Amino acid sequence: MAVISRGFGARRRESTPELPPGQYLTEDFPVLSAGPTPNIHMSEWSFGIRNEVGEVASWTWDQLHELPIEDVHTDIHCVTRWSKLGTSWRGVSLDTLFEGIDTAASFAMAHSYGGYTTNIPLDDLLGGQSWIAFEFEGESLAPEHGGPARLIVPHLYFWKSAKWLRALTLMEEDAPGFWEQNGYNMHGDPWTEERYW
Numbered sequence: 405m406a407v408i409s410r411g412f413g414a415r416r417r418e419s420t421p422e423l424p425p426g427q428y429l430t431e432d433f434p435v436l437s438a439g440p441t442p443n444i445h446m447s448e449w450s451f452g453i454r455n456e457v458g459e460v461a462s463w464t465w466d467q468l469h470e471l472p473i474e475d476v477h478t479d480i481h482c483v484t485r486w487s488k489l490g491t492s493w494r495g496v497s498l499d500t501l502f503e504g505i506d507t508a509a510s511f512a513m514a515h516s517y518g519g520y521t522t523n524i525p526l527d528d529l530l531g532g533q534s535w536i537a538f539e540f541e542g543e544s545l546a547p548e549h550g551g552p553a554r555l556i557v558p559h560l561y562f563w564k565s566a567k568w569l570r571a572l573t574l575m576e577e578d579a580p581g582f583w584e585q586n587g588y589n590m591h592g593d594p595w596t597e598e599r600y601w
């Protein structure tokens with residue numbers, strides 16, 4: 405038993421050095437949703453950021469598209485152990501959206517249409533590390549993958565990348581989101597395997 409698992413692990417690491425520990429490569433794009441896919445029309449869509457004193461900045465779909473749009477090429481890693489390398493996205497950097505935001509908070513809660521939540525430190529959202537993405541591989545983001553727009557925070561496990569993103573609320577103290585209340589890690593770095601508590 406021990407010999408077999410040791411051999412398997414070693415072979416996996418040699419063949420794919422770019423994978424975080426315990427991950428395997430997939431070519432397809434699994435859909436992982438805790439509930440039904442919400443149906444959101446562009447004309448009703450908006451995204452808002454609420455700071456810790458309750459001030460809200462918000463953008464309509466058209467306003468979001470007037471901001472600088474970036475191409476993002478990145479690997480993604482799901483805590484259920486699949487990783488996908490070299491994915492292409494287009495969206496707006498959270499750095500751009502935070503330009504006019506006055507905050508001393510250190511954490512954000514992402515809120516999705518449909519009710520999903522996930523918590524992320526601002527140190528992981530800012531500095532060129534996260535985007536609101538609305539295109540995947542040159543096409544509009546499919547509803548099951550979070551369209552019209554989702555958060556991507558690709559350096560953390562993919563459960564932090566909230567699909568159908570609706571708002572970020574900024575918090576001075578960290579608080580658990582949906583999966584975090586159910587045992588997932590508050591941070592979620594795939595390279596140090598921050599999977600669960």
Ligand SMILES: Nc1nc2c(c(=O)[nH]1)N[C@H]1C(S)=C(S)[C@@H](COP(=O)(O)O)O[C@H]1N2
Nearest residue numbers: 434435436437438516520549563565566567
């Ligand atoms: N709103 C919402 N966002 C979500 C989820 C969800 O259930 N609802 N699942 C998370 C999990 S666990 C993963 S792995 C990724 C899956 O994204 P995909 O379905 O596009 O592969 O979305 C994350 N974002």
Ligand SMILES: [Mo]
Nearest residue numbers: 436482483563
């Ligand atoms: Mo996941």
